[in-house]
Amino acid sequence: MPDKMLLLKDLQELDQELSRLGQENRKLEAEQAALEGDLERVRSMVASLTADIDQLEAQRREYNQAFAVEQENVRKAEGRLPTIKTQKEYVAVLKEIDTAKKLNKEIQDRIQEKTAEIDSLSRDRLEKEEELAAVSARVQERQAVISGKLKETGGEVSQKSGQRDSLLSQLPLPLRKRYQLLMERRGGMAVVEARNGACLGCHMHLPPQLYNSLFRNGEIQACPHCSRLLFVQAAD
Ligand SMILES: [Zn+2]
Structure with missing residues (x-):
């Protein structure tokens, strides 16, 4: 992560x-x-x-x-x-x-x-x-x-x-702003787990390429459906 x-x-x-x-x-x-x-x-x-x-x-x-x-x-x-x-x-x-x-x-x-x-x-x-x-x-x-x-x-x-x-x-200012905006617009939940290929914030399936990229510890990724920022558990 x-x-x-x-x-x-x-x-x-x-x-x-x-x-x-x-x-x-x-x-x-x-x-x-x-x-x-x-x-x-x-x-x-x-x-x-x-x-x-x-x-x-x-x-x-x-x-x-x-x-x-x-x-x-x-x-x-x-x-x-x-x-x-x-x-x-x-x-x-x-x-x-x-x-x-x-x-x-x-x-x-x-x-x-x-x-x-x-x-x-x-x-x-x-x-x-x-x-x-x-x-x-x-x-x-x-x-x-x-x-x-x-x-x-x-x-x-x-x-x-x-x-x-x-x-x-x-946190860098743009990320801070993005987080705060998401907190306001997404019911106080800006950061969510992705599991079994889905976003646990909106329960929509993520594109496999995006989901797989989450395991490579790289850039911060957002759910294309609800815009929440995604993370995966290490054991997943
Ligand atoms: Zn989502």
């Missing part, structure tokens, strides 16, 4: 390994993003419940203020009763007190409703907060594993890229 062919074979192995590592990295990064998404989903549920509770509490505060105002009105009206001179005025003030009390009862009902809603949403929020803590723990644990793996594959990638650069630098 020509020396350059040995180089190309090694180069292709490195490229395939680098591509595998790249795929692995992308998978890990996608998993990382999915985990962030899980966390964010629960976090936003908690935030939305908190916003709802805040709004209900603000409404309850308003009712409480209205209640205090009406209570004060009742107190004032009742204070006026002993000073009243006429029966007509007396009845009018009693009616005023009655109306204010009725209004207060309605306000109290509203306050109770708001309190019940707040309690119910607070229970939901507590549940979601517990879920958030559980998801958070699971995500953190998995993130630690993922970043460990990413670090590992990152190291492997830079080591193999270094080896790849050194191999590439030993």
